[in-house]
Amino acid sequence: MIRLEHVSKSYRTSTRPALDDVTVAVGKGEFAFLIGPSGSGKSTLLRLLLREEVASRGDVYVADLNVGKLSQRRIPQLRQRVGCVFQDFRLLANKTVFENVAFALEVIGKPRHTIRKVVPEVLELVSLEGKADRMPHELSGGEQQRVAIARAFVNRPLVLLADEPTGNLDRDISHEIMLLLERINRTGTTVLMATHDHTIVDSMRRRVVELHLGQVIRDESRGVYGVSR
Amino acid sequence: MRASFVFSEVVTGLRRNVTMTVAMILTTAISLGLLGGGLLVVRTIDRMQQDYYQRVETVVYLSADISANDPGCTSSTCSALRGQLESAPGVQTVIFESRQAAFARFQRIFQGQPELLQLARPEALPASLRVQLSDPARFPSIAKAFTGRPGVDRVTDQGEYLRQLFRALDGLRNATFVIALIQALAALLLISNTIQISAFTRRAEVGVMRLTGASRWYTQLPFLLEAVVAGVVGGVLAIVGLIVGKVAFVDRVLAGVFEAAIVPRIGYGDIFSVAPILLLVGAVVAALTGYLTLRLYVRT
Numbered sequence: 001m002i003r004l005e006h007v008s009k010s011y012r013t014s015t016r017p018a019l020d021d022v023t024v025a026v027g028k029g030e031f032a033f034l035i036g037p038s039g040s041g042k043s044t045l046l047r048l049l050l051r052e053e054v055a056s057r058g059d060v061y062v063a064d065l066n067v068g069k070l071s072q073r074r075i076p077q078l079r080q081r082v083g084c085v086f087q088d089f090r091l092l093a094n095k096t097v098f099e100n101v102a103f104a105l106e107v108i109g110k111p112r113h114t115i116r117k118v119v120p121e122v123l124e125l126v127s128l129e130g131k132a133d134r135m136p137h138e139l140s141g142g143e144q145q146r147v148a149i150a151r152a153f154v155n156r157p158l159v160l161l162a163d164e165p166t167g168n169l170d171r172d173i174s175h176e177i178m179l180l181l182e183r184i185n186r187t188g189t190t191v192l193m194a195t196h197d198h199t200i201v202d203s204m205r206r207r208v209v210e211l212h213l214g215q216v217i218r219d220e221s222r223g224v225y226g227v228s229r
Numbered sequence: 230m231r232a233s234f235v236f237s238e239v240v241t242g243l244r245r246n247v248t249m250t251v252a253m254i255l256t257t258a259i260s261l262g263l264l265g266g267g268l269l270v271v272r273t274i275d276r277m278q279q280d281y282y283q284r285v286e287t288v289v290y291l292s293a294d295i296s297a298n299d300p301g302c303t304s305s306t307c308s309a310l311r312g313q314l315e316s317a318p319g320v321q322t323v324i325f326e327s328r329q330a331a332f333a334r335f336q337r338i339f340q341g342q343p344e345l346l347q348l349a350r351p352e353a354l355p356a357s358l359r360v361q362l363s364d365p366a367r368f369p370s371i372a373k374a375f376t377g378r379p380g381v382d383r384v385t386d387q388g389e390y391l392r393q394l395f396r397a398l399d400g401l402r403n404a405t406f407v408i409a410l411i412q413a414l415a416a417l418l419l420i421s422n423t424i425q426i427s428a429f430t431r432r433a434e435v436g437v438m439r440l441t442g443a444s445r446w447y448t449q450l451p452f453l454l455e456a457v458v459a460g461v462v463g464g465v466l467a468i469v470g471l472i473v474g475k476v477a478f479v480d481r482v483l484a485g486v487f488e489a490a491i492v493p494r495i496g497y498g499d500i501f502s503v504a505p506i507l508l509l510v511g512a513v514v515a516a517l518t519g520y521l522t523l524r525l526y527v528r529t
Contacts, residue, residue, distance in 0.1 A: 076442040106231060107438045108441060
């Protein structure tokens, strides 16, 4: 589902490449953690998958799309297949929970009757069915992240990317978010989550890909955060 | 594409930056108004030119001898000149004006200035052959052929005075266009700026749109339409401004000039024939500015 082949990414402002000859693949329906300290290249890898950046060398594939070679016009096709969630939620402050989730469908031109049907379903999935009319500032951090996940998932993407989704949340809430991501994973969605939250990684016992200075230094199918920390 | 969604985004955008929007619309309106004014001046000048050149004459002034002794153009010199003029190419009519007739016309023209009339004597005015040309541009060949001939004092072309007048009016028109152009530049910069601010204030929405796979058109059309709305509203205001300017200013100040048919009257028809040009220019220029701004400054 996700495949990187000898991918390097250098920025003009830095002498060291952010990613250095990375080859990694994540299969359909898999759940994988991408771990490593700040600056190890986790976010760069996610940005490549979203075509926010283009690799300096190597090929990036998401499903059947060669991401680096997509024309500007076809980038939306990629992003409609890849949902993403961030540490800072990125909700629209002037829209309700319902509107925030519906926005993701409106902007890709989904008809209104579909939106009215699908949005409540996904809100139920993230256990926010009673809060559709709330504004984001009326919600707790955990609830806001659940809205963000609902928005990322509402279009049923093939892949869900999560960049430090629990970074702003305390331990219990983080655990709830992880349960939710697991539930989404069980629907067949590939989940790739960048994190440096060792408690979560250790408790989940899922695949772990560790980056260090832009290189993959470990790839275990049922890993823990590790002792190198 | 859902029109209602794009439309609501446009309205939100215009409302959020209301001061910038107003500035953008007003500058566009003034610029288009000046453009419209310039176009109206051009139309008026064109009409005046047609009108005036039809009326102007080439005048062959006759010598003092003929003026004094030949009140009916019956002498061989005078009638020969007349005959040659009549058969010259491009000549429509030739009318003889005797010294007495010239003096009578002089008295008519200056009837408001009795002191001038008292001083004037018929002897000071020459008799003339007044020639109407089918094409004013033929004057040089007539002048060349008849200047210096026996019985001819000099050949003059009233069109020369008109050309001076129209040079002045052309200057007025060009000045209007230059101001319109400078103003248009300000309008373009303002439109560009407003779109950038609009895109900045909505960067969160745009960010989400990009990440959820909205197409470029979906993301950028609202901004583009904002610019077009401003351009069209500016155009409408410019047209209203021209109408108000006509009723409140031109019609009053130039009432006498219109009455005397010196300058043709500017009618509503003229304004309405300029109106579509203003609307089109407003919309197209705003759209192009918007498009370029989005290309250059806003990430997709």
